[in-house]
Amino acid sequence: MSAFDDLLAFQRQTEALSSVAERLGWDQETVMPRGATEQRAEEMAAMEAVLHERRTDPRIGEWLAAARPEGEAETRVVALIARSHARSSRVPARLAAELARTTSLAQGIWAEARANDAPEDFLPTLDQVLMLKREEAAALADGGDPYDALLEDYEPDTTAAEIARLFEVMRPRLVSLREAVLGAERQPPQLQGHFPQETQLRLSRACASAFGYDWSRGRIDLAVHPFSSGRWQDSRITTRVVESEPFNCIYSTIHEVGHSSYELGIDPDYAFTPLGRGVSMGAHESQSRIYENQxxxxxxxxxxxxxxxxxxxxxxxxxxxxxxYATVNRVTPGFIRTEADEVQYNLHVMLRFDLERDLIAGRLDVRDLVKAWNARFLRDFGVAVDRPANGILQDVHWPVGMFGYFPTYALGNVFAGCLDRAMRQDVPDLDEALRRGDATPGVEWLRENVQRHGGLKPAGRLIADATGAPVSPDALLEYLDAKFAEIYRL
Incomplete structure (x- = not known):
């Protein structure tokens, strides 16, 4: 066997073990008994220790040096393994295992604190997570910006400064549109009634099927915070139910189907390689957001x-x-990011981006986080946070150590805007199919132009190749202006 073959065989086992670890996380958030939290934390730490040892194995460096890849796919595989090996080698094994253990415990503590509206029960644990993430960021940054080092896990080749400049362009347009919409004479009615859980779940399954979700390789379960998990031949989704708010369940489901369909749509030849997953979380969010919104x-x-x-x-x-249609797209100053309308969603992301940058940089202390969150929310949305579950406790990302993830939601919206413009030019009969409850023409376009490529292309190139134009927020902002001007008769 060649050095490349040896490298690929070794990586195949690492990818399989990583998939097993991901399944442990799915189990913890869906069906694991509540009393098993400490055991699961030790299991996760053990798995991470094994994975870290494999990702830093000295033989990887030898194989990389001797590998002679042929073609675009093999060259990209080598580049991605080299990046993972370099990053993993900067993080001590002790730290990698401790992060896995602490974040696994933190997830359960957060869920209890959220249910009880008790941030004081969670913030000490968050402080532990933050200290570990700062240590990891310092190790990865190697003298560079610590937040950029964490962002690299989710959106490679992007910096916080670039994201901040993007947000500076987007924020004034979004705030102006929100003010016009909330001040409009026409305000859509609110959906009211009681919507039983089982009926919501049946309807959500029908929506998932309308978007082509492959039930032979997936399933739907309930979770505190909706997510998708898995890849290749097993990618699962979760949703949540509030019996007075069925859109929460329906659109969380469609959103997660977008994520899952990306993983299931990747070229099967890429399975068990670094190409066999979404290339970045911005690219991933482009799929979930375009499924959900456009x-x-x-x-x-x-x-x-x-x-x-x-x-x-x-x-x-x-x-x-x-x-x-107007009710589904109703703009209201709500508290919850995952339930936010398209006009205000990115403003929720910008709040979190700024706060987490300050946390990682040490400019903001965890003990001041509730006050900082509430003050910023009041300033940005004009509404005082009524309870912690609607404020600092609403998202699972910080409890599980996912600092650097939040800005990818907004990047995903920007990518989705670009993709939607191109897709509608290429698929003129798309709306005719959607009126029949059949998203197949759009899904097939996305699978061909985005999903099948997996990690083959960097995210910016992937979107540019799919759309024939450089990535820009203009498509998203113009789409929002036109859509909500029509709904609110501006």
Whole structure:
């Protein structure tokens, strides 16, 4: 066997073990008994120790030096393994295992604190997580910016400074549109009623099927915070149910189907290699957000959903498909990021981006985080946070150590705006299919132009190749302006 073959065989086992570790995380958030938290933390730490040892194995360096890749795919595989090996080698094995153990414990502590509206029960644990993440960031940065070092895990080749400049362009347009919408004479009605859990879940499964979710390689479960997990032949989704707010369940499901479909749509030849996963979280979020918003909240798809919901729940207080479309896209100053409308969603992300940069840099202490969050939320949204579960405790990302993840949501929206513009030019009959509850034409376009490539291309090139134009926020901002001007008759 050649050095490249040896490297690939070794990496195949590492990828398989990584998939097993991911399944442990899925189990913890869905069906694991509550009393098993400490055991799971030790299991996660043990798995991470094994994975870290493999990712830093000295033989990888030898194989990389001797490898002679042929073609684009093999060259990219070598580059990705080399990057992973270099980053992993900077992090001590002790730290990698301790991070896995602490974040696993923190997840359960956070869930309890969120349920009890008790940030004081969680903040000491968050402080432990933050100290470990600062240590990791310093090791990875090697003298550079610590936050950029963490961001690299989620959006390679992007810096916080670049994201900040992007947000500076987006924020004024989003704030201006929000003010116009909230001040408009027309305000869509709110959906009201009682929507039983089992009926919501049946309807969510129908929506997942409408977007082509492969039930032979996936499943849906309930979780505190919706997520997707897995790849290749097993990619699962979760959702959550509030019986007074069915859109929460429906659109969380569609969102996670976008993530899962990306993983399931990757070229099967890339399985068990670094190409066999989404190239970045921005690219990943582009799929979940375009499924959820440009497709799922479109006038065409909501027309189908209006009739399905009316049948499922024996009628709605919304009387027409046009009013239902407006209701689905209703802009309100709510607290929860995952439930935010398209106009305000990125403003939620910007808040978290600024706070987590300050946390990693040491400019903000965990003991001051609740006060800082609440003050910033009041300033940005004009509403005082009513309880911690609607504020600092709402997201799972910081408890599990995912500092650097939040800005990828906004990048995903920007990518989705670019993709939607190109997709609608290439698929002129898309709305006709969506009105039938069939997202297949759009899904197939995304699979061909984005999903099948997996990690083959860097994210910026992937989107540019798919759309024929450089990445820009203009497509997203123009889409939002046009959509909400029509809905609110601006």
């Amino acid at each position: 497709l799922g909240r479109s006038r065409a798809f909501t027309d189908w959903l209006f009739h399905r919901m009316g049948d499922a729940f024996d009628g709605l207080n919304i009387r027409s498909a046009d009013d239902f």
